[in-house]
Amino acid sequence: MAAQDPSLWWRQAVVYQVYPRSFKDTTGSGLGDLNGVTEKIDYLAALGVDAIWLSPFYPSELADGGYDVADYRAVDPRLGTMRDFDRLTETAHAAGLKIVVDIVPNHSSRLHPWFQAALHAAPGSPERNRYIFRDGRGPNGDEPPTRWVNHFGGPAWTRVPDGQWYLHMFTKEQPDFNWDNREVREDFLTTLRFWCDHGADGFRVDVAQALAKDLNRDDLDDYGVMSTNDMPADGSHPVLDRDEVHDIYHEWRREVFNRYDPPRFAVAEAWVRPERQYLYASPDDLGQIFNFEFAKADWTYPAMKAAIAEGLACAERSGSTSTWVMSNHDVHRHATRYALPQVPTHEYHQISADWALRMGRTYVENRPLGTRRARAALMLEMALPGSAYVYQGEELGLFEVPDIPWDRLEDPWPLRSDREESTKGRDGCRVPLPWTAADAPVPEHPNDQFGSHGSFGFSPAGAASDPHLPQPKWFKDFAVDVESDDPQSMLNFYRRVLALRHRLQTADTSCRWLDCDAPSGLNDGADGQPGGVIAYARENGWACVTNFASKPAALPGGEVLLTSAPLTDDGLLPQDASAWLSLR
Numbered sequence: 201m202a203a204q205d206p207s208l209w210w211r212q213a214v215v216y217q218v219y220p221r222s223f224k225d226t227t228g229s230g231l232g233d234l235n236g237v238t239e240k241i242d243y244l245a246a247l248g249v250d251a252i253w254l255s256p257f258y259p260s261e262l263a264d265g266g267y268d269v270a271d272y273r274a275v276d277p278r279l280g281t282m283r284d285f286d287r288l289t290e291t292a293h294a295a296g297l298k299i300v301v302d303i304v305p306n307h308s309s310r311l312h313p314w315f316q317a318a319l320h321a322a323p324g325s326p327e328r329n330r331y332i333f334r335d336g337r338g339p340n341g342d343e344p345p346t347r348w349v350n351h352f353g354g355p356a357w358t359r360v361p362d363g364q365w366y367l368h369m370f371t372k373e374q375p376d377f378n379w380d381n382r383e384v385r386e387d388f389l390t391t392l393r394f395w396c397d398h399g400a401d402g403f404r405v406d407v408a409q410a411l412a413k414d415l416n417r418d419d420l421d422d423y424g425v426m427s428t429n430d431m432p433a434d435g436s437h438p439v440l441d442r443d444e445v446h447d448i449y450h451e452w453r454r455e456v457f458n459r460y461d462p463p464r465f466a467v468a469e470a471w472v473r474p475e476r477q478y479l480y481a482s483p484d485d486l487g488q489i490f491n492f493e494f495a496k497a498d499w500t501y502p503a504m505k506a507a508i509a510e511g512l513a514c515a516e517r518s519g520s521t522s523t524w525v526m527s528n529h530d531v532h533r534h535a536t537r538y539a540l541p542q543v544p545t546h547e548y549h550q551i552s553a554d555w556a557l558r559m560g561r562t563y564v565e566n567r568p569l570g571t572r573r574a575r576a577a578l579m580l581e582m583a584l585p586g587s588a589y590v591y592q593g594e595e596l597g598l599f600e601v602p603d604i605p606w607d608r609l610e611d612p613w614p615l616r617s618d619r620e621e622s623t624k625g626r627d628g629c630r631v632p633l634p635w636t637a638a639d640a641p642v643p644e645h646p647n648d649q650f651g652s653h654g655s656f657g658f659s660p661a662g663a664a665s666d667p668h669l670p671q672p673k674w675f676k677d678f679a680v681d682v683e684s685d686d687p688q689s690m691l692n693f694y695r696r697v698l699a700l701r702h703r704l705q706t707a708d709t710s711c712r713w714l715d716c717d718a719p720s721g722l723n724d725g726a727d728g729q730p731g732g733v734i735a736y737a738r739e740n741g742w743a744c745v746t747n748f749a750s751k752p753a754a755l756p757g758g759e760v761l762l763t764s765a766p767l768t769d770d771g772l773l774p775q776d777a778s779a780w781l782s783l784r
Contacts, residue, residue, distance in 0.1 A: 205707075207462030210402055210488065210587060211521045212705055213250040214698055215300060217591045219529045220257045220279055221266065221668060222632040225655070228663030232632065234280035238288045241295050243680070247595060247691075248698030251298035253404055255529060257285075258304075261311055263373035264352075264612050265529070265630070267406060268309035272391045282398070289399030298401035300467075305388055306407040307374040315375050323364050330384055331375050332367040332415070333360075345415075348425035352612045356425045369410060369425055369439070371612050379411045379448060392456045396464055405449075405486060408468035412445035414438050431473055441472045449485045457487075467523060467587075474510045481518035488523055488587065489514070495525050495534075498542040499573050499776075500725050501732030501748040505717075508584065508734070512711060515586060521709055522586035526577060527594050533629045534577065536600035539570025542726040571597055572776050575693055575764040576746055579778035580734065582701045583744035585709035590694075593633055596678045597690030600628040601671075603649060608670055632658040632667040634675040637682050641671055649673060657681075693764075700762055700780065708739040716745065716756050724750040726776075741784035747773045758783040 224236025234257060244252060256266035259276045266276075275285055289299050308315055314330050321327035323335075336359065337343040344357035344365050350372075357365040358372040367376045377384050392403070420438055435443035449466075457464040467488040468480035480489040491511040497503035511522035526534040541564075574597060581588055604627055609615060611625030634656035641651030650670035656679055658667050676682070683689035714735040725731030731749030735756065747753040752772035758781040760767070765777040773779050 209250065209298060210465045210467075212585065212707075212709065213298070213587045214248065214582075214701070215251045215253050215587060215589045216244055216247070216249040217253045217255065217528055217589060219255045219265075219592055219630055222630050222658075223592055224633070224635070225659040225663070225667070228660050228665060229278060230655075230659060230663065230665035230668045231278050232658070233278070234275065234284040234288050238284070238291050241288075241291050241297065245295045245297060246695065248695060248702060249297065249590060251300055251401065252292060253300040253589070254302060256302050256304060259311075260309055261373065262610065263309070263371050265610070265626075267304050268307070268311075268371070268374045269304050270309040270311040271313075272304075272308075272388075273394045286398060293399065299399060300402045300404055301395045301400040302406060303388075303392070303395075303403045303466075304406040305377065305379075306410045307368065307370060307376045310373045310375060318366075318375075319360060323362065326383075328364075329381055330378055332378050332413070333364045334367070334415070336363065336365050346420045346425075348420075348423075350425065367415075369407075376413075377411075379413070385448065385451070389452070389455055392452060392464075396456065396460050400464070402464055403466040405466050405468050405470075407470075408449075408480060408486065408489075409441040409445065409470035409472050410439060411448055412442040414442065433473060433475060435476070441470070441476060443479075446479055446485055449480070452486075453484055474514065477510075477514040478518035481514060481520040483519055488520055489518075490523050490525055490589070492525070494581075495527070495531055498726070498729070499538045499577070499748070500542055500729040501719055501734065502730050504580070504746075504748070505732070505734055508736075511584075511586070515709070522584070523589060524581045524584055524586060525589040525591075526574075526581060527591040527629065528589070529591065529630055530626055531629070532626075533591075533594065533598055533600045535567075535570045535574045535594070535597055536565055536602075537570075538573035538577065539565045539567055539599070542729055565599065567599060569776070570599065571690065572765060575690070576776050576778040578694065578697055579744060579762070579764050579780060580746045582697055583704075583736075583738065583742060583780060585711050585738065591629070593629075595691055595694040596633070596680065596683055598633075598675075598678055601631045601669075602628050603672075604628060604631070604670060605650070608650075610669065627669055631669045631671055631675075632656075634658065634671060634679040635681065637676040637679040640673065640676050641666070643673065696762065704738075704740070704742045704761075704780075706738070706740050710739045711736050714743060714745070714756055716754070720749040720751070722749070731775075737783060741782055743781040743783050744778060745773060745781065746778040747775055750775050755779060755781060756783070757781075 221232045223232040225232050226235045257279045259270040260266045260268050317327040318331050334345040335341050341363050348356035350356040351370045359365050368374050431437050466486040468486045470480050477489045480486050493507040493510050497507040515522040609627050611627045613625035636657030639654045641654040643651040649672050652666050655667050656675050683691035717735040719732035725748045733747050733753045735745040737743040752768050752774050761780040763779045
């Protein structure tokens, strides 16, 4: 088998997502920083990943975790300098790791110089035309242009003193750009070139489905501004997944990505209908798209099988490869999702102990079961053709932190909605990582879950500030130094899986279902859901078998290379377990 073209490294890479503010703090500020990532390059290389995706590290007022960008070609001074970024890139490249930069093109921060200029300019001015300003409805323009609700709740329009309204699909601190404006398009081409020139090997494109908009129509109120449920299959939604958005990405490909050697790639964060994912992943577009169906799937045979089939179908149609992701900074950690009842309504995936009690539910997290399923899911994911994205801390088996005190939350979701109806948002998966079991936070009272004056090694010893989000005392059992010394830990399991993946992986991305892949025909899976066995093989005879049914499953023969849990005494694969085999 011929070796893969080095310029296509991203097609089957393992990409590790770093949420910089919660990865490693080197200054004692309580915020992780770029030098903290550089300090841990050896850790990431030893883990076995191929690339590092950096969530936003730009200047920001942090209205939305850094996704409100005030300057697209600079580093937040709290996180470092451009020299720190350059040193990070140089260190990563020397270790054989690529760098993927997060780009946020749908909206800026309200602190962006362009938006500040727009606020001080007149209606109809060139400054306002960089964003989406409209007159209001009603006799005095007192009503917003549409009834749209933004992603975090509340109106999607905010009025400025002269009476006009501006669109923000997210918080009011995140005004939407007008991508019909050529100046906006040129500025982002400059931004992409800037990061390529500073060593970026690729980009993750935030809200990639939302840039192109058509507000010159009479039916705008018939749609939800951020609802994927009413997205038509013909690309005619007024603000989401419009066909014209691909004109933008074709220009990125033509004018930026393909002008570098090797060409740069990008992956779309686009929550769109599965049958339209291929448009973003085509070679003349961004190149890849996140397969969120895999991240959304319950731990059941039908859900996982459908998500895999859709990802493979998208890859085949686009001529690219799929992506596989179980957790990221926007979703609850999968170890917890799999530890909760697997009900089709996803009610239990809205993880907040307070919310669950208000809804009359009992928040029961079966951690041993969640860990067992997470180990099986890792092997199911990593043998698939395509790229796999690992979110920081999942290699430690971290669970969600659902009970952060309300006054310590940062995510706009709970802060901008009624506590009686809100979950605690996404902060539970963004808690700073535990690096050492020592230096534990000290609770004020013995029964307190959180403490202060300690950070599990996230910050330097004796740091002046506590971590920006509180770490629970149970983090000590998941610290990197503890898991490194335990051969059976999740961390060492990830290392074994990724090392074996690298040995088995070839350039061939074909995949075939094995004869033993089948539903069980019984509701003998998780929580009475349908069971079954997912089994597939790669071209070189590398096979993966995952059992979702209560009855142990027979393996299809061949040499067993690795299992997520011990086989039964008679060599069968138990429930919630995966096995890798060589069929040759």
